[in-house]
Amino acid sequence: MSGFLDDIEALVPALRRYARALTGNADWADDLVQDCLERAIAKQSLWRPIGPLRPWLFRIMINIHRNDRRRRRGAPEPEALDLLPFEPASPAPQGARLALAETAAALDRLPAEQRQALLLVALEGMSYAEAAGVLDIPMGTLMSRIGRAREALRALVDGTGPRLRSVK
Amino acid sequence: MSDRHTITEADLNAYLDGELQPAERAAVEAYLADHPADRERVAAWRDQSAALRALYGHVAEEAPPARLSPRRLAAERRRRMRRAVTAAAAALVLVAAGGAGGWIGRGLVMPDAVETTLIGEAEAAHALYTPEVLHPVEVNGQDGAHLSKWLSRRLDRTLVIPDLSSEGFSLVGGRLLPAAASAAALLMYENRDGARVTLYVVPNAGKETAMRFSARDGLAAVSWQAETLGCVLVGNLPRETLLNLAKASYGSLDKAPNI
Numbered sequence: 087m088s089g090f091l092d093d094i095e096a097l098v099p100a101l102r103r104y105a106r107a108l109t110g111n112a113d114w115a116d117d118l119v120q121d122c123l124e125r126a127i128a129k130q131s132l133w134r135p136i137g138p139l140r141p142w143l144f145r146i147m148i149n150i151h152r153n154d155r156r157r158r159r160g161a162p163e164p165e166a167l168d169l170l171p172f173e174p175a176s177p178a179p180q181g182a183r184l185a186l187a188e189t190a191a192a193l194d195r196l197p198a199e200q201r202q203a204l205l206l207v208a209l210e211g212m213s214y215a216e217a218a219g220v221l222d223i224p225m226g227t228l229m230s231r232i233g234r235a236r237e238a239l240r241a242l243v244d245g246t247g248p249r250l251r252s253v254k
Numbered sequence: 255m256s257d258r259h260t261i262t263e264a265d266l267n268a269y270l271d272g273e274l275q276p277a278e279r280a281a282v283e284a285y286l287a288d289h290p291a292d293r294e295r296v297a298a299w300r301d302q303s304a305a306l307r308a309l310y311g312h313v314a315e316e317a318p319p320a321r322l323s324p325r326r327l328a329a330e331r332r333r334r335m336r337r338a339v340t341a342a343a344a345a346l347v348l349v350a351a352g353g354a355g356g357w358i359g360r361g362l363v364m365p366d367a368v369e370t371t372l373i374g375e376a377e378a379a380h381a382l383y384t385p386e387v388l389h390p391v392e393v394n395g396q397d398g399a400h401l402s403k404w405l406s407r408r409l410d411r412t413l414v415i416p417d418l419s420s421e422g423f424s425l426v427g428g429r430l431l432p433a434a435a436s437a438a439a440l441l442m443y444e445n446r447d448g449a450r451v452t453l454y455v456v457p458n459a460g461k462e463t464a465m466r467f468s469a470r471d472g473l474a475a476v477s478w479q480a481e482t483l484g485c486v487l488v489g490n491l492p493r494e495t496l497l498n499l500a501k502a503s504y505g506s507l508d509k510a511p512n513i
Contacts, residue, residue, distance in 0.1 A: 091324040091325050091328055092324075094324040095323070095324045095325070098318045098322055098324070099313070099314035099315070099316070099318060100314055102313050102314065102316075102318055102322070103310050103311065103313040103314040104310075106310050106313045107306065107309070107310040107313075115313075116319060116321070116322060119318075119322055120321060120322055120327070123322060123324055123327050124327055124331070127324065127327055127328050127331055128331065128462065153482065186305050186308060186309055189302060189305040189306065189309065190309050193306070204306075205306065207271055208271075208302070208303040208306050208307075209303075209306045209307060209310060209311075213273065214268070214271065214273050229264050229267060229268070230264070232267055232271075233263050233264060233267050236267065236299045236302060237263075239302050240295070240298050240299070240302065243302070244298075
C-alpha cells in the first residue's frame with residue numbers, strides 16, 4: 087500500500103501540470119487531481135497492477151474531466167483567464183515569447199479531445215503508443231487529433247483565425 | 255517513405271514528436287529541405303510545444319498542496335470506511351436481534367431520501383417486469399454488446415453489464431426506464447430455477463456509500479452508490495445470495511472507466 091502511495095505521489099506534479107494546461111484554471115485543475123487520486127486509491131483494491139501507473143492515472147483524470155465538462159454543460163465555462171500570473175520559468179525560444187498568452191488562449195478554444203491528445207504528447211512527453219492507450223483510441227485517431235490541434239493552434243495564434251474553419 | 259511525395263502531415267507530426275525510425279527521419283529531413291512552407295509549419299509546431307512547456311512546465315516544479323498528498327487522502331478514506339463499517343456492524347446486530355422486515359438498522363444507517371427513492375423505483379420496476387412472460391426485457395441478453403452500448407449512451411455512463419454466471423445467474427436482458435432524475439437501466443437475470451433478480455442502475459453524481467440491505471413485503475434489496483452509478487439489486491432471494499450477487503455486480507460495474 088505504501089509503495090503504491092509513493093508511486094502515485096511521484097506522479098502528482100505531472101498530473102497537476104497536465105490538469106492546469108487542460109483546464110487553464112488552477113483551482114479546477116487541483117480539484118481534478120484530487121478527484122483522480124481519490125478514485126485511484128479507492129479503486130486500487132480492484133486494480134490488478136499489471137500495467138504501469140502513469141497511463142492509468144492520466145486515464146482516470148481525463149475521464150473525470152470529461153464528466154466534469156458534461157456536468158458543467160449549460161453552465162458557463164469556468165473562467166480560464168488566469169493565464170500568465172507568473173513569469174515563465176524558462177525563457178521561451180525565439181519567436182514564441184510573445185505568443186505565450188495567445189497560445190494559452192488558443193489552447194482553451196480547442197475541442198477538449200484535441201487538447202487532451204496534444205498535451206499528452208507535447209507537454210507530458212508521452213509516446214504516441216502511451217497517449218493512445220491513455221485515451222483508449224487507435225494510434226491513427228490520436229495522430230489526427232494531434233495534427234488538427236497543431237494546425238488549429240497555429241491558425242489561432244498567427245491571427246489567421248478564419249482559417250480555423252478550414253481545418254478539418 | 256523514401257519517395258518525397260509520400261510525406262504526409264502525419265509524417266511531419268511524427269517527425270517532430272520523435273516517433274520515426276532513422277531512415278524515415280532522414281527522408282522527412284530531405285523533404286523539408288526542399289519545402290520551405292512545410293519547414294515553417296514544423297517550426298511553428300515546435301514553437302507551440304515550447305510555448306506549452308513554458309506556460310505549464312513550472313506547475314510540475316511546485317510543491318503540490320497538502321490536500322493532494324496520497325497518504326493523507328488514503329488516511330481520510332480509511333477513516334471514512336471505518337465509520338461505515340462500524341455503522342454497518344451495528345446494523346447487523348439489530349438484524350440479528352430483530353429478524354427480517356423493515357429497514358435494517360432503522361435509525362442507524364437510514365438511507366437518505368435519494369437512495370430511498372431509488373430503492374422504491376427499483377422495487378417497482380422489479381415487481382412490474384419480473385412476472386412478465388412475453389416481454390420481460392426490451393433487449394435480449396444474447397445481444398449483450400448492443401445492450402451495453404445502448405444503455406451506456408442513454409445513461410451517459412460506461413456500463414459494463416455484470417456477469418453473474420459465477421453465482422448461477424444468466425442475463426435475460428435489459429430495458430430503459432424513466433427515473434426521478436434521469437433515465438434508469440434495468441438489467442434482469444435468471445437462475446436455473448427461474449428465480450429472477452433485477453439490477454437497477456441510475457447515473458449518479460453523489461457520494462460513494464456502503465452497501466445497504468433492506469427487505470419488505472418479501473422483496474429484498476441491496477443498494478449502493480459507487481463511482482457515478484447508483485445501483486439497487488432486487489430479488490426474492492435469501493440475504494446471502496443477494497449479497498453475493500451484489501458484490502459480483504459491484505465488481506463488474508467498477509471496472510468501467512467511469513468517474
